[in-house]
Amino acid sequence: MxxxxxxxxxxxxxxxxxxxxxxxxxxxxxxxxxxxxxxxxxxxxxxxxxxxxxxxxxxxxxxxxxxxxxxxxxxxxxxxxxxxxxxxxxxxxxxxxxxxxxxxxxxxxxxxxxxxxxxxxxxxxxxHPGLRIGRGDMLFDALVQSVTEQKVTAIQAFSAWRRLVTWFGERVPGLTPKPMFAPPTIEGWRRIPSWAWHRAGLEPPQSRTIVMAARRGDTLVRAMAACAPEARDAILTSLPGIGPWTAAETRIRALGDPDAVSVGDFHLAHQVGYALTGTRVEDDGMLELLAPWAGQRQRVIRYILASGVREPRRAPRLHPEDHRAR
CATH class of the missing domain: 3.30.310 (TATA-Binding Protein)
Incomplete structure (x- = not known):
């Protein structure tokens, strides 16, 4: 007993x-x-x-x-x-x-x-015969992830995502190995208070973009589901704060787009250029190198990343800034 x-x-x-x-x-x-x-x-x-x-x-x-x-x-x-x-x-x-x-x-x-x-x-x-491009199908979650990763280090972006989902998401049931949380609803993202964004480490331009997108969230999701693939970028980039990089990242994660290329990425063009030519290139050069695989450019990028070929590091890693004390 x-x-x-x-x-x-x-x-x-x-x-x-x-x-x-x-x-x-x-x-x-x-x-x-x-x-x-x-x-x-x-x-x-x-x-x-x-x-x-x-x-x-x-x-x-x-x-x-x-x-x-x-x-x-x-x-x-x-x-x-x-x-x-x-x-x-x-x-x-x-x-x-x-x-x-x-x-x-x-x-x-x-x-x-x-x-x-x-x-x-x-x-x-x-x-890598088993490498596939999967799709998550939850478009707004993918959009929020992409916005949090705009113009910051991966460490900063992942930290902000972790805090926001844990604070404002919903604990899921099941035998999970740790407490796990589903992201907030679209309305939940819209209602996150301004102090919480700052405390999570997200900059005002990013938080404003997410809140403004959430105001049109349901309409956005329906429009993306109904439109032709070639119209998706135009719909996403019509939102304030959403550019080609964010639109591409959203399409990759939510829709498994095999041709999406994240133009404007801090590292990607350099990685593609070095892997395919031995020399780093900028965005225009990356697009030229990927042109022979039009329609499958994201797949080529996946195989480049899976290859393990990396340009030797030229400088110390960028130290992430913490703006939460401001």
């Missing part, structure tokens, strides 16, 4: 634990038609090692998402035969399970992609 003091302690811990009732668990197995590297495909959605919305633990990818039916946690494990076992908890579990194939690249179309046009791409393609 548990002593009364220990029992009282357990009750107190449970009272402080805001974890919601997981309800029934929903499971499925996704069997990809082509080779799949689950980690290489899905890990790109994680925003740093402390991301409260995605984690990797003992061979399982855990995700906390907000679906049209409510929040859900999702656990993904790749089996020896290449299939992916998925389990989900929460009110959004049916949507989350149905979305797993797209997340794992089932809709990824590489028609017309020719890796033989460059030896490095051919080699990386050969060594």
């Amino acid at each position: 548990i002593p009364s003091a220990a029992l009282e302690s357990r009750i107190a811990v449970r009272a402080r634990d805001p974890r919601p009732d997981p309800g029934p668990r929903l499971e499925s197995v996704y069997r990809p038609a082509r080779p799949l590297d689950l980690y290489a495909t899905v890990a790109t959605f994680q925003r740093g090692p402390g991301d409260p919305a995605q984690a990797w633990s003992t061979g399982v990818i855990w995700r906390a998402i907000r679906t049209p039916q409510g929040v859900a946690s999702v656990a993904l494990r790749q089996l020896r035969d290449g299939s992916v076992r998925a389990a989900s908890w929460g009110p959004g579990r049916e949507w989350a399970i149905a979305q797993v194939p797209a997340l794992c690249g089932a809709l990824d179309d590489d028609t017309g992609f020719d890796p033989s046009l460059h030896p490095l791409i051919a080699d990386s393609h050969h060594r």
Whole structure:
């Protein structure tokens, strides 16, 4: 029998634990038609090692998402035969399970992609046969992530995302390896107070962009779902504070766009230039180098990053500034 003091302690811990009732668990197995590297495909959605919305633990990818039916946690494990076992908890579990194939690249179309046009791409393609471009399908979450990563270091952006989602997101149910939180609703992003943005380490231009986008959030999501692919950039960049880089990053994460190129990135053009020519280039040079793969340029970038080829560092890393004390 548990002593009364220990029992009282357990009750107190449970009272402080805001974890919601997981309800029934929903499971499925996704069997990809082509080779799949689950980690290489899905890990790109994680925003740093402390991301409260995605984690990797003992061979399982855990995700906390907000679906049209409510929040859900999702656990993904790749089996020896290449299939992916998925389990989900929460009110959004049916949507989350149905979305797993797209997340794992089932809709990824590489028609017309020719890796033989460059030896490095051919080699990386050969060594990474399971690399796919997945899609998260939650457009506004992808947009917020992209805005938080504008013109700052990855460390700063990931820190701001972690704080905001933990403070204003919703704890998801399930047997997650740590407390995990789905991002706020669109209205939730709009209602975040100004002091919280500052405390999270986000600059005023970024927070204003997110709040203004949230005011048109539902309309934006519907417009993006209904428009032709070639019109997506025009819709996104019509929002104040959203430029080509942010639009491309949003399309990559939410829609798995195989041709999106993040023009204006601090490092990307240099990486592409060095990998393909041995010399760094700027944006115009990067676009010229990627032109032979029109329609599949993001795929080429993925293979460049997977190749491990990096330009030698020329200077110390940029030290992130902390503006929260201002």
